[in-house]
Structures are given as structure tokens and as C-alpha cells.
Amino acid sequence: NAGVTQTPKFQVLKTGQSMTLQCAQDMNHEYMSWYRQDPGMGLRLIHYSVGAGITDQGEVPNGYNVSRSTTEDFPLRLLSAAPSQTSVYFCASSYRTGTGLNNEQFFGPGTRLTVL
Amino acid sequence: AQSVTQLDSHVSVSEGTPVLLRCNYSSSYSPSLFWYVQHPNKGLQLLLKYTSAATLVKGINGFEAEFKKSETSFHLTKPSAHMSDAAEYFCVVSDPGSWGKLQFGAGTQVVVTP
Numbered sequence: 180n181a182g183v184t185q186t187p188k189f190q191v192l193k194t195g196q197s198m199t200l201q202c203a204q205d206m207n208h209e210y211m212s213w214y215r216q217d218p219g220m221g222l223r224l225i226h227y228s229v230g231a232g233i234t235d236q237g238e239v240p241n242g243y244n245v246s247r248s249t250t251e252d253f254p255l256r257l258l259s260a261a262p263s264q265t266s267v268y269f270c271a272s273s274y275r276t277g278t279g280l281n282n283e284q285f286f287g288p289g290t291r292l293t294v295l
Numbered sequence: 296a297q298s299v300t301q302l303d304s305h306v307s308v309s310e311g312t313p314v315l316l317r318c319n320y321s322s323s324y325s326p327s328l329f330w331y332v333q334h335p336n337k338g339l340q341l342l343l344k345y346t347s348a349a350t351l352v353k354g355i356n357g358f359e360a361e362f363k364k365s366e367t368s369f370h371l372t373k374p375s376a377h378m379s380d381a382a383e384y385f386c387v388v389s390d391p392g393s394w395g396k397l398q399f400g401a402g403t404q405v406v407v408t409p
Contacts, residue, residue, distance in 0.1 A: 212396075219402070283341045289338055
């Protein structure tokens, strides 16, 4: 299994440009999410999905869109990039347990995005 | 609402000495708690997790953490630091039924000196 994969690894954008960060997992996990990591702030949840066709906002959703048409893929779209979106972005996936307790999340290697 | 406070932003230890990373949490429920490690320019790796079983949790690479409900703490320890332990460590809380929405602490940077 490849686990959680993300592309690209690095990206530089100009203000106002759009792009899509790709995320895929091959573990048949129901749950997928996007986080951004900024110095001194840990990781903050942007959007998440509990299954194909179902998405919801996290803590910092403004400026980002998501969709989930398949179990495997969960792309993150920046419609009009801003310097404040310069960050490292991590995709993660997880699965439901019979007890309802939360399991660990499996993280991708990250995408480092710079917006000029 | 859930929240996490990591009490130290930086910890410096000598190789072979004990490591203590402190974490306090706030949750309205009986949460799941995790410690993740991030080595430079890498992704996040799970060290250990607490999900309402034994209060002393053993993880990988000799780390362990103790869940103390009365103190709302989940401190991470290791008896003897190794150079390879130099990394950033995150304490994470997740409420039951929150569909795995994680609340991260700000992180503790660990430096290990020879």
C-alpha cells in the first residue's frame, strides 16, 4: 500500500492564481481531511469528509474548496491564492471503529506552498 | 469544545537523559489522545494513542505517556534520549463522535545535545 499520497511536493503561486492540491489514499478509509501547518500553531483543520459525497468545514475553511467524488481522492482547491495561504498542507485519512472511538489518522508527506 | 496546551515550546536535553514533554487538554467528554512526531521536512508519525483503555500507554521508540483524568494531562516521557529523537512533537485531542477531527497543540521542539 502506498498509504496517503500528495502532489505536488512543492508549489509557488502568484497572488490570485488558482490551483488544486491532490490527495489520494489506497486504504479504503472513509474519513479524509486537510490541515495546514504554520509555525507555532500546530496543524489546523481546513475541511474534512466522512465519505464520498460528504464534506464539511473545519477550523480555517475560508479560501479553500473541497469535493469528494470517490473514496480514494480528496482534492483541495485554492480559487484565488493569497500570501496568507503560504503554508505546509497535509492530507490525512482514517477509518471508523466499531466502538465509535477515534482512530489515529494517517498523514501524507505534505505540500509546501508559497504564495508571492 | 476540545483544546490542547503544550506547556513547553522548546525542550533541550542531553543524550542519555530523560525526556518529558507536557500536555494538558480540555474536553467535555472522554477524549482520545495522541502524540505525533514530525522530523524535519517530514510528515507526521503516530507515537502512541490513548482511547480509554490502560492509562499508561506505550508507544514506539521507547516513548510512553500517562493519561491522568484528574489533572487533565497526557505527558510524554522517554527514559533516555537519543540523537534521533530530535524533532517536533504534537499532543492531539479528539472528542468521541467528532469523526476524527483532531485538535493539535502548538508543538514542542526537542533538541538533543551530545
